[in-house]
Amino acid sequence: MSLDCRDFVEQVTLFLDGALAPEAEQDMIDHLALCDGCERYLDQMRQTARALEDLPADALPGDTRSTLIDTFRSRRA
């Protein structure tokens, strides 16, 4: 293997973004084929990014919301 696990973990984001040069990308794929630990690491990085998509968001305070709706009404309608 031309790439060790320590290198692999640092290139995961580039790999997921398809931002690696073709040769470096092939090294990652070759490594994945042989290393269950890095396959798991990659999957967990992917899961982490996906979990972030589901984070609950705060809402605007209710009075701010109604002020904005009122402003929209008076300025635009």
Added chain:
Amino acid sequence: MLHYADSMAGLPADDVLVARLRSGDEDAFALLLDGWSGGMLRLARSFVSTEASAAEVVQETWLAVIEGIDGYEGRSSLKTWVYRILTNTAKRRGIREHKVVPMSSVDDSGPTVDPSRFRPAGDPFAGHWWQFPPSWPTPEQGLMSSEVRAYLAEALAGLPERQRLVVVLRDVEGRPYDEVCELLGITAANQRVLLHRARAFLRGKLEEYYLEEGS
């Protein structure tokens, strides 16, 4: 440009929305307000020092949208345009509050995984895992529990600011690469470094969480 999250939220396409806003359609405005304010608050919070201040930034942004929608030329997506107003407003206020986000910092180098987890030089398998990362429970239907998400939200707050800004924009808000570069005034390479460090930190936090839960 219609993003997945927005199409899921049932928002009409940009040109339809803009036309409705310009004609004073209150429902269209309320739809945007409710759909985007949460993400905008989170983003604003990364620039300013209090929740109240973040809410004011979001309010100021919406006021600018109400006044400026006639000037929107459709050269970027509507959401990109709104986010630009937001980041400019938030940055100005951040500077007033002396909370300037430094765009160069020291926490952007060094390994993102503890080197002691890999076999040292001299070992026949130097640079390889001593032990594979522990596996995580498979979440049902691919969704993490609300407890895990709350924990993740807390972990997010522990990130250095630049990393938090990038990961919030990219992963939480799903904004595209080029837009994030432009909003934060950073290069693509810099953005990838920050995103990688942030995700690696958060992965580590989730690992800690699952280890503790499993013990």
